[in-house]
Amino acid sequence: MTLVARRTPGPAGVPTRPDSALILGSGPVVIGQAAEFDYAGTQACRALREEGVRTILLNSNPATIMTDPGVADAVYLEPLTLEVATRVIERERPDGLLAGLGGQTALNLAVELARAGVLERYGVRMLGTPLEAIEMAEDRELFRSLLTRIGQPFAESEIIEGVTAAERTTAADRALARIGLPAIVRPAFTLGGSGGGIVTTESGYRERVRAGLRASPIGQVMVERYLSGWQEIEYEVMRDRDDTCIAVCSMENVDPLGVHTGDSIVIAPVQTLPDQVHQRLRSAALAIIRALGVEGGCNVQFALSPDSKDYAVIEVNPRVSRSSALASKATGYPIARVAAQIAIGRTLAEIPNAITGTTVAAFEPALDYVVVKLPRFPFDKFPRANRTLGSQMKATGEVMAIDRTFGAALNKALRGLEQAGAGFLAEDPGWADELAVLASGRLEAGERSARLVEFLAPSDSRLWRLLALLRRGASDREIVTATGISPWFVAEMSRLIRLEGQLRAAGTQGGQIPVELLVAAKRAAFGDRDIATLTGLAPAEVAARRAEIGLRPGYAMVDTCAAEFAAATPYFYSTYAASGSPPEAGPVLRPGALVIGSGPVRIGQGIEFDYCAVQAADALRRSGWSAVMVNSNPETVSTDFDASTRLYFEPLDAESVLDIVVAETVPGEPLLSAMLAFGGQTPLGLAGALEAAGVPLPGLDPEIIERAEERTRFAGIVARLGIPQPEGGMATSIEEALAVADRVGYPVLVRPSYVIGGLAIDTCFGPEDVVRQLAAATIVSEDRPVRIDAYLEGLEVDVDAVSDGQVVLVPGLIEHVERAGVHSGDSIGVFPPQRIGAADQALLVAAMTRVTLAIGARGLVNAQFIVRDDGVYLIEVNPRASRTVPFISKVTGVPMVELATRVALGASLAELGWRGGLLDPPPLVAVKAPVFSTNKLLGVDPALGPGMQSTGEVIGIHADPDVAMAKALLAARSLPPVPTPAADVALLSIADRDKERLLELALALAAVGYRFAATQGTAARLRAAGHAVEEVARLGPESAGSPGMVDLIRSGRVALVVNTPSPSSGPIRDAAEIRHSAIAEGVLCLTSVDTAVAVARSLDPALWDRILDVRSLADWQALVRS
């Protein structure tokens, strides 16, 4: 540890380069703050280390690459709070603080550190954009006066804030009078536009302002005139201390203003702007960062009037962002890396352009292709959520595609979404009636346009609705009028629809698809599957026809300079516009393998899998192999051009992956191998097609996958090994399902084959649940049987192992806090187990070893077990990287992905220095806590169940399990506030089956000063135990003479809601409105009594000082070794 800060002397006036820097990460993945900050932080750490700066990283998210040993010099996997950050600064005494790469979380924490005087006390300098600039950009009032000073227009707006409710009401009245409706309400200092929205009615306005004031950490919202129908244009700009300014990338949102840019279809560079207009906006963006004094990256958003004559500055983010990650991947320009270099005093003119290697960072990338980004929404998991889009972001991730035309890039992006029912041709059957009416031509003009507006209102499905209408003959102009989308985009989509029509027509004529038509379809990036669907052929026939006529994609380089300079960059995209052109590079050197990434971040398949893919590529390269990466997600580390030997930015469908394999293989030589185990469930879906094409699949092949995932075979294997498993059976129809359920007894878990994140898994408590679930989702058929299992209550354990086919290494076990029935991704996990005895652990590891060997995987295997008094039951095995691999790798120090990769290449664990069996647990406890984004998704019931809901996770590490738990919950923001006289009520409504733990919960809450309000049954139990309780009516207002729960929550007196739903199934659970109102009011709402007890016990003041016992990962691991 450096105790005395050393400083390198520099020329007068030029800040000295820091010797060490604290880098703040962004914490858990939530909507609005996802993998992009792992990418940014990783780039920053690497850049600073190359510059010889000692890097100290603070981030609570264990699933990240940035927190891996070797990325930073010291990694603190600790909560991102003022107190913890202060302690880290005390320990490490960094010269500088780099806060611009960890999203809004890091920026807010840096502001807190500065305001608390911590930076001054320890002589820590803000690196990069100065604090004043950040405050000026983030404070609406300061920012508006800055814009006025430099003559930049902005939408008319009013600030609402105030100490008292009366002041706030007055301000809200004034704003409404000045701005009028419709208006956009934007809370200050929130991420992803949390709490904001477009309001059209006065009641909506009042409600949104109230919620926005609560959501804003500084209690400020801005009400802004809604520039309806204006276009949204973004610029990613950079500035250094020499005042050199560049615009790295321009982006045009296809969705007009009003839809959050994170939820918008975005295209880069700008498409519909004449140079004069583009330059005007670019110059404005540069003027703004000059005036702010940004040193690093900055995002500037403009609204542009439909006639392009007027514009308004919408927002400025003085940091790297999701948009800058997109811009980096779209251009090849590493914004975060350069921002970090600028932060330590380097200038754009001296930083080399890492892509060309011969030019410098002070230039603006020239694209010779088009980039389209589509948002990935979580509504497949939350079908009942409110799906309209507005100023609050709802997407969990995004997919990017590159091609030479908008239509082709759009088609590729659609192929990359990896979402059932989200291809170019997809239509929701629920639209059929409305589409029929709209297509009939029978509507009177006024009504028709009104219905078009309604049908095409901003929502996650607007793109597909729009295509459906074009398909039925709606005119471009009608679509433009109804949506405000720029006519050019609609016209280009129309061209795709016309081509689709030609393909359909060719299909009805039978015979071969004409060559020109196939060329046209491929140039427009229609997938073989879609072409097959349209022409009535099998996908394999389309592929065969392509092969027959020699129609293959070309691969072009992303080189930042449109081929002006020779570039050595290994970053490629496919395009049929380059079909037949001389290749830009030959196949990679052998040995080599393809690592398939995990695509867009969605619930159930997040950043953990990017971690695994990056580690696998790294392991390949360290073993002397070429690592070829394919992925479609611009937010990730894996799509960084230096994360692999060669990167392909492509959809993760079989066609794209096979084309890459062929392009990377010298004709006549063996095909490039593909590694399937590291990209979540996505690559597993490609296994069959790859095997059929003869692609070597080291470690994991379709046979292994089927043994683990085909439920009947799996059940047979497990039974043969004598491992207990819940009773169950397969069903191919609802009748069969009911019969199985009857046999094993309710409740039962119903799960389809081949899923990740528990899609459509649910608990059924009676026959009616089974019928409803299977019928509604039409998820059972001859081809797609479902498995019905008895639901076993017990302790759930997550196991990750590495097998070489002979020996199975189990680095550690994770015990769940919540009893079985809560999805493992939503459970709090404790490593090592605290409640499971040595005998049961041994039993479990023995079972894990046997089943792993029986399945035959060479590499990573994950399984879930339930430990009960009557035995250890095996629930599920996945022969691939799991969500918990990064967590276990970090806390045990076992490089699981590296071992798995090397084992797949042929090494044995013994050769690599590892033995089989369970490793001795270290003398520390690590707790993994889930983090949810349900507060951003109106209408989603946060009640935990077998379907996964969380978007991210955090870790807490300590020698004492209670401290580790408290740390994790603190980092997850899952601890309620310390009770204050104004808000000291814990509102409890506990289902009967959970009441055994109620008293434990109440005791812990009472100890820290909570008073209780409870529903009847819960209240009776509490009173019997001697607690004072305010009884509330279960539902609705004032029923039975007591205040309603919802009213109580809205009163502001409630600081915590614990509501465990009574057993029932289906999407609408008991008493959902309680949970919804808790979320709406920003009150922590817990729905599992097990979570609640853990939370309540973590409130013990005795733990608070000990939470501040922070150490770097290496120091914790030194503890492991000692």
Place this chain on the structure above:
Amino acid sequence: MTTLSIDHRPAQDGGRSASRMHRLPVPADSVVDPRIGSAGLALLALEDGTVFAGHAFGAPVASGGDLVVNTSQTGYQEVCTDPSYAGQLVVMTYPLIGNHGRLAHDDQSTRPWLRGLIVSHATAAVLDDARQLVHLLRERGVPAICGLDTRALARHLRATGSQRAVITAPWELDETAAVSAAVAVPRWEDQDFVGQVSVADPYEVGDDGPLVAVVDYGLKRNIVRALVARGMRVRVLPHTATGADVLTPEIAGIVLSPGPGDPARLDGPVALARAVIADGRPMLGICLGHQIVARAAGAETRRLRFGHHGANHPVRDLGTGTVQVTAQNHEVEVVGESLPAASGFVVSQRNLNDGSVEGLRHENERIETVQYHPEGSPGPLDALEVFDRFAQRLG
């Protein structure tokens, strides 16, 4: 869909031809917006024998010239009407050209001067068919070709350096004849382009302020706009103007405009520049104007391997250290080392990519020259202060 096919015979080039690659016919609708329409297949043939096939969509004529590659992502209309592209076939690397049509106000001169336009995809403005860029090309007899892999072409030219080429008329698909035609295209260095693009008679713009003489060697409108916006009156003179023409008493300063061609041919303008230097009045040279002043100062100029044509070139001011992103469009560079020390001129700005000379400053006289285009159009407007400085020098 129009069904098109083409006979892909290899060119007589000893096997270097990109056209020897197996290529399938490109359907017209994939590469030309139906609002524009293909006039039929055509060839782009290079003097080294490389042949690309594509769809003709401009004027249905053949045309030849030097190929230049422009990497601007916006501003195709300004490129098409920039007189500096006279005699050249312009390859746009941005793959969608035509998206917003043409806005009359943005034209940089009275007509397109390039010999031909080569793009990946010819797209169209949607709402107003009258505004399509292609109308301008067709009316003015400029052919255009699309549907070829412009990146492959740009890479090829990066490897070979500048080349002459022809775009054939629609359905003229004889590759050998086309390559022969390319070889027969007059050399760029041998042609007088300035005389073709310059204005015939003087005219004045602006109502008030000091009068500035702008010699039109291939003037862009945005230069005049930039001067007038800074309170100058502008008198535009033809390229034949002499020192005596510009050094009349009412003239407060002189601007030598950009333009096409090789400055080594321009003895008259160089003499004019010498006269102005001797006179001591403020002078601003832009692009070709910069090269003319450099030659007047005794420096040499030479042709770049493939020119600078784009909107993203970083230029460092050697005095202040500031770097600006600039618009560039030139084939020729001033050889910095050849600038005589006694001339009084110093190199004031350099290109960060290749170190080439981007500006000169006279140590005693009020003279500044820039190789880039401070007027943008297309391109960044970061260096507009070049005009501010000129205005200040006028006093």
